[in-house]
Amino acid sequence: MKSLNAATLEALEGVARPQYNRGDVGIGIVHFGVGGFHRAHQAMYLDALMNEGKALEWGICGVGVMPSDQRMKQVMDAQNGLYTLVLKHADGQYEPRVIGSIVDYLYAPEDPEAVIEQMAAESTKIVSLTVTEGGYNFHHVTGEFNFEHPDVKHDLEEGAAPKTTFGLVTEALRRRLERGMAPFTIMSCDNIQGNGDVARKMFSAYAERKSPEVGRWMHETIHFPNSMVDRITPVTTDDDRREVAERFGIDDGWPVVCEPFTQWVLEDHFNLGRPPYEEVGVQVVDDVMPYELMKLRLLNASHQALTYFGYLAGYRYAHEVCQDELFANFLLDYMNEEATPTLSPVPGVDLDEYKHTLIERFANPEIRDTLARLCAESSDRIPKWLLPVIREQLERDGEIKRSAAVVASWARYAEGVDEQGEPIEIVDRLKDELHAIAQHNRDNPLAFIENRELFGDLVDDPRFVEAYTDALSRLHRQGARATVEALRQAD
Numbered sequence: 001m002k003s004l005n006a007a008t009l010e011a012l013e014g015v016a017r018p019q020y021n022r023g024d025v026g027i028g029i030v031h032f033g034v035g036g037f038h039r040a041h042q043a044m045y046l047d048a049l050m051n052e053g054k055a056l057e058w059g060i061c062g063v064g065v066m067p068s069d070q071r072m073k074q075v076m077d078a079q080n081g082l083y084t085l086v087l088k089h090a091d092g093q094y095e096p097r098v099i100g101s102i103v104d105y106l107y108a109p110e111d112p113e114a115v116i117e118q119m120a121a122e123s124t125k126i127v128s129l130t131v132t133e134g135g136y137n138f139h140h141v142t143g144e145f146n147f148e149h150p151d152v153k154h155d156l157e158e159g160a161a162p163k164t165t166f167g168l169v170t171e172a173l174r175r176r177l178e179r180g181m182a183p184f185t186i187m188s189c190d191n192i193q194g195n196g197d198v199a200r201k202m203f204s205a206y207a208e209r210k211s212p213e214v215g216r217w218m219h220e221t222i223h224f225p226n227s228m229v230d231r232i233t234p235v236t237t238d239d240d241r242r243e244v245a246e247r248f249g250i251d252d253g254w255p256v257v258c259e260p261f262t263q264w265v266l267e268d269h270f271n272l273g274r275p276p277y278e279e280v281g282v283q284v285v286d287d288v289m290p291y292e293l294m295k296l297r298l299l300n301a302s303h304q305a306l307t308y309f310g311y312l313a314g315y316r317y318a319h320e321v322c323q324d325e326l327f328a329n330f331l332l333d334y335m336n337e338e339a340t341p342t343l344s345p346v347p348g349v350d351l352d353e354y355k356h357t358l359i360e361r362f363a364n365p366e367i368r369d370t371l372a373r374l375c376a377e378s379s380d381r382i383p384k385w386l387l388p389v390i391r392e393q394l395e396r397d398g399e400i401k402r403s404a405a406v407v408a409s410w411a412r413y414a415e416g417v418d419e420q421g422e423p424i425e426i427v428d429r430l431k432d433e434l435h436a437i438a439q440h441n442r443d444n445p446l447a448f449i450e451n452r453e454l455f456g457d458l459v460d461d462p463r464f465v466e467a468y469t470d471a472l473s474r475l476h477r478q479g480a481r482a483t484v485e486a487l488r489q490a491d
Contacts, residue, residue, distance in 0.1 A: 003251045006080040009098065015084070015248050018100035019051045022080075025059035025103050028275075030119050030184075032165050033130040034062035034072055039083060039099065040233045040258040042128065042189055046101040048280040055275040058125075061118050062105040065131075065165055069107060075253040076105035084244050084255040088366035095260070096248050108168060112161045119172030119184065125272035127169060128187040129199065133380065135165065136192070136202045140380070140429070141453065145205035156210055166206040173207070173222075174214050183222045185270045189229050191300075193292055193384060196226035196267065225267035226288040228295055232367055233258040259367050261357070265291040283348065290346045297339040298351075299358055301385040305334050305402070306362065307374035308409035312419050312480035316371055322363035330484050331359060334402040342392040376427035378410055379434065383454055394461055404467035405487055407455075411448035412475045414438035419479050442476060445469045 002008040009017055029046075031038060042060075049055040062081075064072055076083075081102040087095040108115045119127055129135070137146050146152065154160055155167030162168045173183055186203060188195035203224075208215030236254060244255045265283040268274075278284045283291070303318070309330075310321035321327045335355045343351070362369075386403055393400045415438045416424050426435060440447035449459045449468060458464050474483040 001245055001249050001251050004079045004082050004084065004098070004253075006082065009082065009100075012098065012248075012250065014096075015250065016097040018047065018098065020053065020056065020100070022100050022103060024056050025050065025101070026057045026123055027061045027104060027118065027121070028058035028123060029060045029126045029128055030063060030115075030124055031060050031102075031128045031130070032063045032065060033132070033135065034064065034069075034076070034102065034105065035130060036233045036236055036256045036258075037229075037231065038062075038130045038189070039102070039256045040085060041229055041231050041262060041264065042130075043099055043101045044085060044262070045264065045277060045280050045282060046275060047097075047099045049275055049277070050101055052279070054279065057123070058275045059103040060101055061124075062102050063115050063118075063168075064105070064107045065109070065163070065168075067109070070109075072254065073105055073107040073110075076102065078253065081105060084248070084250055084252045086240075086244065086255060086257045087260045088257055088364070089260055090360070090364040090366060092366065094243075094247060094366075096244070096250075098250075109163070112163075112168060115168050116162070116172045116175065119169065120175040120179070120181075122181060124184055126185045126187050126270070126274065127172075128189055129165070130189050131165060132190060133192055135190070136198055137164075137166070138198070138202055145202050147205075147209065152206070155206075164206075166203060167210070169203060170207045170210050170214055173218065174211055177214060177217055183217065183271055185223045185225065185272065185274070187225055187227070187270075189227055189264075191229065193296060194226055196224040196269075200224040221271070223269040223271050225269040226292070227267060228263070228265040228288050228291045230263040230295055230299065231258050231261060232361060232364075232369055234367060234369055234373075257367075259361055259364055261361050285347070290344045291349070293343055294346050294349065294351070294354070296385050297342060297389050298335050298355060300381065301339060301389060301403075301406075302331050302335060302358060302362075303374045304378070304382060304386055304410070305331055305406045307371045308406070308413040309480045309484055311371045311375060311424070312409065312412060312475070314418070314420065317365075318362050318369040318371060318374060319365045319367065321371070322359055323365070326481065326484055326488070328359050328363070330402065330488060331362075332356075333488065334406075337399045338393055338403050339389050341396070341398055342389050372425070372427070375413060377429065378414075379428050379430045379454060382407065382410060387455070387458070390458065390464065394463060400464060401467045401471075401490070402487060404464055405471035405483065407449065408468050408471035408475060409480065409483075411438055411441055411472060412480075414448065415441060441472060445472055 151163045188199040268284045306321045315321045390403045414434045449455045
């Protein structure tokens with residue numbers, strides 16, 4: 001078995017590997033948040049371009065900011081930025097490929113100056129992000145930048161060495177402005193609606209406070225393209241490392257496993273150019289919104305539609321739920337009857353095919369996506385992904401019974417005990433508050449949706465209340481499976 005690194009790369013057998021000389025790759029992109037998704041997605045697309053002899057000036061320098069990123073620094077250094085990407089097909093086929101587009105990795109807490117200078121270098125034309133929603137530091141209620149974060153307060157002090165992504169990026173831009181250089185593009189690749197717009201708002205808020213001159217420059221000049229990204233990429237486990245070693249003879253400290261499906265829709269707004277992403281399947285468009293709403297209301301909301309019902313019924317993995325014909329048909333009914341009517345036309349996408357593909361993706365047994373992961377942080381997900389469907393359908397007098405039932409299944413899940421009497425570990429920033437409210441579901445069926453911070457005025461709508469309380473009552477009396485059966489029989 002070979003340890004994966006530049007010296008052993010050519011000796012690998014039966015595994016696709018970079019077909020380009022990595023010594024010829026220059027750094028054009030600095031990326032914050034080198035996790036599994038980035039390495040299964042953006043870095044993979046660049047590697048594909050480089051294998052065609054293109055985009056060699058667009059290599060990636062990864063940057064870690066969080067304490068947990070120190071381990072990634074160690075692995076990436078030991079492996080010269082190389083890692084194994086394994087596509088897990090539903091039929092059990094594993095498709096390995098070594099990715100080489102990440103050519104450097106910097107850990108900001110150890111050397112913030114190196115990170116800043118790499119961004120300030122003339123060769124750097126894009127700074128990209130997969131830092132999760134929390135990395136944008138906005139207040140969950142107001143949506144405004146949170147200046148009370150301790151690290152933000154530190155960065156705003158005169159002469160402080162930056163700790164945050166905002167501080168590092170702003171200082172790099174200040175140096176480029178001072179040196180008479182054009183600014184780089186800031187490209188968010190996070191699963192957030194209007195991710196580019198969110199990034200613009202948060203970075204601009206910080207920059208205007210730190211350096212009004214840089215803030216004005218950012219507001220007037222710098223592009224923040226929106227994008228929609230999609231690929232199910234579970235967290236790497238020790239079993240994944242063991243499988244890569246046993247199947248392919250590669251000792252990889254941090255491989256990535258993912259589904260075969262991948263999609264990236266990217267707004268074509270860049271300050272200093274971009275790689276020719278469209279040549280490897282990226283949809284480069286003028287407006288991302290139709291694609292974004294498609295994903296949020298079909299894929300993301302469907303995850304919520306399967307996860308609580310499935311967990312309460314005794315399942316623990318997404319593929320188990322979607323291999324159950326009853327639940328798969330329920331998801332398809334939700335997508336067809338409630339989500340799709342709220343969507344605008346999506347150029348180049350066959351929505352019927354897309355919806356059936358979603359069910360197939362969810363049912364892939366090799367991915368082993370846990371329901372616990374999908375159930376996490378529901379107070380962030382449901383209001384953004386599902387409630388807009390309910391509101392639009394109510395406005396047009398459309399069907400909402402399935403969506404309302406999904407909200408009821410969340411309320412039942414938040415009670416903290418499944419139908420077998422086993423405790424449920426709730427993962428949510430509001431878990432204590434939601435759990436306490438859910439204890440009143442039986443004596444006050446409206447208790448959960450009376451939380452106006454999450455549900456607004458939905459509790460005042462008789463149609464929603466009737467559908468919600470009917471589903472919640474069935475969940476208590478008959479259980480999740482019977483509730484879904486009743487919803488399907490009512491069609």
